[in-house]
Amino acid sequence: MSEPSKDGPPTPLSSSQPSQKSMTKAERRELQERQRAAKAAQKQQQGQGQGQASSSASSRSKAQGAPQKKSESGRPRASSSAAPTSSRDVGGAARDGSGGIDSEGPKTRGLRIFSHFGLPKTSGHQVKGDIHPAIIRLGLQFSEFKICGANARCIAMLTAFKTVIQDYTTPAHNTLSRHLMTYLSPQISHLVAARPMSVTMGNAIRQLKLEISGSDIDLPEQDAKDALCHIIDNYIRDRIIIADEVIEDLAVKKIKDGDVVMTYARSSLVEKILIRAHALNKRFSVIVLDSRPLLEGKTLLRTLTSTTPPISCTYALLPALPSLIKEVSVVLVGAHSLHTNGSVYSRAGTAMVAMLAKEHSVPVMVCCETYKFSESIMLDAFGKNELAPLKFSPPEAPKPHSNLEVLDPLYDSTPPTCITAVVTEVGLIPPTSISSIPLALGKTSL
Amino acid sequence: MASDPQMLANQRIVEDLASRLRRRQVVGSRQAALETLLVLRQVVSRARFSNVDQLVDVIRSVGRRLVDAQPKGRAHSFLYEYADFNHGSFITGTSEHSVGNTVRKVLHHIREEYHTATEGSTPAPAPTFSIAKFVSQGQPRKQQTVQKNDAAKVPLKENDPDDPDSFARTLKPVLMEAIQDVFDELETVYDNISKNAKDHIHSDEIILTLGKSKTVESFLKAAAHHRNYTVIVAETAPSFVFSSFHDHGLTRHFTRYGGREMAKSLSSAGISTFLVPDSSIYALMSRVNKVILGAHAILANGGMFATSGALLAATAARAYSTPVVVCAGQFKLTPLWNLYHEYGALDFGDPSSVLGFEEGDLVDKVDVVNPYYDYVQPELLDAFITNYGDHPPSSIYRLLKETYDDEDNEL
Known part of the structure; x- marks a missing residue:
């Protein structure tokens, strides 16, 4: 699994678990904890499943509950219900979903195949254990979507970790390299409880773990902490900030005078690229497409029109896309993460923009730093997704009841066939080549 | 004929619907079709004609008026600026196509009734060709055959100089029934x-x-x-x-x-x-x-x-x-x-x-x-x-x- 701390209990299906010997003590302890948690969850799940079977609400809910139960207990899956790739995620995510149901009471969530999306988190979740105030604050900002976007969340998390590390003191009879991670783990779980972790956060945490376990035991504590903070700073600088600048340089070259650039929702990187191109006196116009639930395009629109002279912008909602696509010379979109098979996991709606652009032979460029790479395959955005919190559903929207569910998925997955190029800091590459870049795999740290 | 009070009444109801279409007060294809049909029924019932071409002309002019009345993209004032999106020519510019369709359908029925009335017992034009009838066989589709027998009994006289209204008088009941058929079809469409x-x-x-x-x-x-x-x-x-x-x-x-x-x-x-x-x-x-x-x-x-x-x-x-x-x-x-x-x-x-x-x-x-x-x-x-x-x-x-x-x- 690409994000060990996120996915929680290793389902028996995941085989990528490193052997126990190669793990540090901290990692082993963490693994034990996770397995214990998994067992508990499994028990609970089975109990729930049996209860459901005995009450036998309707034949349908049973049928759809079954595959989920099976994935939890590791028995062979029913072939009908889920695509093979999503099964891996369904295990982890389904647990979140059912956990949500448990805490929300016995409210039925309609069709079972959607249950693994998990309920949108309510903002005031409890603080369990010894959580640093900076993390509590960040958790709130995440769950309220005050900090939103893969880059922003990763930077915010790493910055908070710096505070946490500085405030940390190694207990007696322990070493920083062994103990710090056990201190950080609950902090991370707190953030995950606030909002499911982004791939970027997972990658950064993995790198951080590696650095912590590799830090010298003989180093004085303060020096070790300073060294870690320095490493974090470097990570933010190298993998995000400098990477963005390189991507801006590369992408700006693809915008020519007279072009019409289409973008969907708001990517911080695309925003920077457009501002940069404008600063270079390129004459182009922008079509900003947008959609519920988040309507982030309005924020982008505000930034673009506040330049002098304002960039000429057209704003439309997603259904207007077919009417506009003929005008477009290039589509620039951001990404949440990039997967081994070349699919791009991004804000829901991106896939349709890319699909239609491909149909009209308009190049689609995905702007994405290499640290967003995730070592997993994603065939559709069904296995793993996240729902927008209820505060984004407008007041005039119908309220959910027994027959009506309001689903606001946040992400979708664009197949590599719809993407012309991925603009990364190592150059413009086809989406399927991302796995051949060692940097993206984290094999070398800059 | 234009000075005829009945024609003025016709013009009034046509203009009324035309303006409601233009203001988008009639929304939805079915609603527009129903309203059009009501207007056509009035127009046909009041119209004076001595041959079928005159009737067709009257209905066509009403149809043209209603279709032209509708909001067209080009003249639309809602968009802030759409000059950039305004090239190419468009055949289709009206918003409610069902208005024109209803007019066409009524015309089709009128001709059909006219043909059966003039040619007597001739069966409806080659029903075996119709895939619509083929697919919907067994569906109770308007009792056309029954009506035709009644209609064929009275001999039709077109352009009769002695009694110019005789043609209209004979044909009108059949035409009203034909329009009623279209009406019933719209009522039961869902x-x-x-x-x-x-x-x-x-x-x-x-x-x-x-x-x-x-x-x-x-x-x-x-x-x-x-x-x-x-x-x-x-x-x-x-x-x-x-x-x-x-x-x-x-x-x-x-x-x-x-x-x-x-x-x-x-x-x-x-x-x-x-x-x-x-x-x-x-x-x-x-x-x-x-x-x-x-x-x-x-x-x-x-x-x-x-x-x-x-x-x-x-x-x-x-x-x-x-x-x-x-x-x-x-x-x-x-x-x-x-x-x-x-x-x-x-x-x-x-x-x-x-x-x-x-x-x-x-x-x-x-x-x-x-x-x-x-x-x-x-x-x-x-x-x-x-x-x-x-x-x-x-x-x-x-x-x-x-x-x-x-x-x-x-x-």
Whole structure:
């Protein structure tokens, strides 16, 4: 699994678990904890499943509950219900979903195949254990979507970790390299409880773990902490900030005078690229497409029109896309993460923009730093997704009841066939080549 | 003839409907078709004619007036700026195609009645050719044969110099019946489309639909009597739905997201419903078994105009090889082509529903585009379910040939 701390209990299906010997003590302890948690969850799940079977609400809910139960207990899956790739995620995510149901009471969530999306988190979740105030604050900002976007969340998390590390003191009879991670783990779980972790956060945490376990035991504590903070700073600088600048340089070259650039929702990187191109006196116009639930395009629109002279912008909602696509010379979109098979996991709606652009032979460029790479395959955005919190559903929207569910998925997955190029800091590459870049795999740290 | 008080009365009702169409007070294809039919019935009942060509001319001029009255994209004042989006020529510019279609259909029926009346016992023109009749065999389709026998009994005299009204007097009862037939067809259109709903929706299927379409709504509800299935409704921003405007024509309540109304209505009928934003159509498509759409107008090539968002859904469906089924009444068949696949019907909606005036600082800096309709190519569609049976897009042209007369394609 690409994000060990996120996915929680290793389902028996995941085989990528490193052997126990190669793990540090901290990692082993963490693994034990996770397995214990998994067992508990499994028990609970089975109990729930049996209860459901005995009450036998309707034949349908049973049928759809079954595959989920099976994935939890590791028995062979029913072939009908889920695509093979999503099964891996369904295990982890389904647990979140059912956990949500448990805490929300016995409210039925309609069709079972959607249950693994998990309920949108309510903002005031409890603080369990010894959580640093900076993390509590960040958790709130995440769950309220005050900090939103893969880059922003990763930077915010790493910055908070710096505070946490500085405030940390190694207990007696322990070493920083062994103990710090056990201190950080609950902090991370707190953030995950606030909002499911982004791939970027997972990658950064993995790198951080590696650095912590590799830090010298003989180093004085303060020096070790300073060294870690320095490493974090470097990570933010190298993998995000400098990477963005390189991507801006590369992408700006693809915008020519007279072009019409289409973008969907708001990517911080695309925003920077457009501002940069404008600063270079390129004459182009922008079509900003947008959609519920988040309507982030309005924020982008505000930034673009506040330049002098304002960039000429057209704003439309997603259904207007077919009417506009003929005008477009290039589509620039951001990404949440990039997967081994070349699919791009991004804000829901991106896939349709890319699909239609491909149909009209308009190049689609995905702007994405290499640290967003995730070592997993994603065939559709069904296995793993996240729902927008209820505060984004407008007041005039119908309220959910027994027959009506309001689903606001946040992400979708664009197949590599719809993407012309991925603009990364190592150059413009086809989406399927991302796995051949060692940097993206984290094999070398800059 | 123009000074005739009856003609003046005719003109008044025509102008009344024309202005209501122009102000978009008549919304919805079926509503427009019904209103047109009411006007035509009045016009025919008051018209004075001594041969069939005069009658056809009267009806055609009314039809032309109504079609011309409607809002056209070019003259539309809602869009802040659309000069950039205004090239290419468009055959189709009217918003309610069903007005013209109804006129064509009435003309077709009038000619049919005239032929049977003049040629006596000649059977209706080659019924064996008709695929519509072939598909809908056994369907109680207007008792034409019964009426014809009555009509044939009185000998018709055209252009009788002694009694110029005799032609009209003989033919009018038959014509009124023919118009009544069209009327009945419109009244029962939803029931007839929904009749076979259970054959199209199977148990435990997941159906995706878009926005609010009365036809689709009744189709899905009819299927729910027999099947247990799930509907995902995309809310189609910012489509307008005028609900409950029957009162006085002016008390209109519209919602920005037709899908929300649809989801409310379907779930209250006991169908398990999911309401999703348009953005997640692609993400959920992998689990959808069938996409069921409503149409605004079905074109001669088998393509259609439908609420904007339909093209996205149909394209996404093709990416996943999901069948796309269109439910539409036959009055939506339009003998037009959309050769320039540019902007749907070139009909734009109110931009304030996309970017409201509460975003005041943005409004004057930004162009906002809000098209009403998408043009969906026939390649993306799998079947049309009409009140005249189910047809693939490739046989729509045949259906058109049977429904309308060629000379009426241009009113």
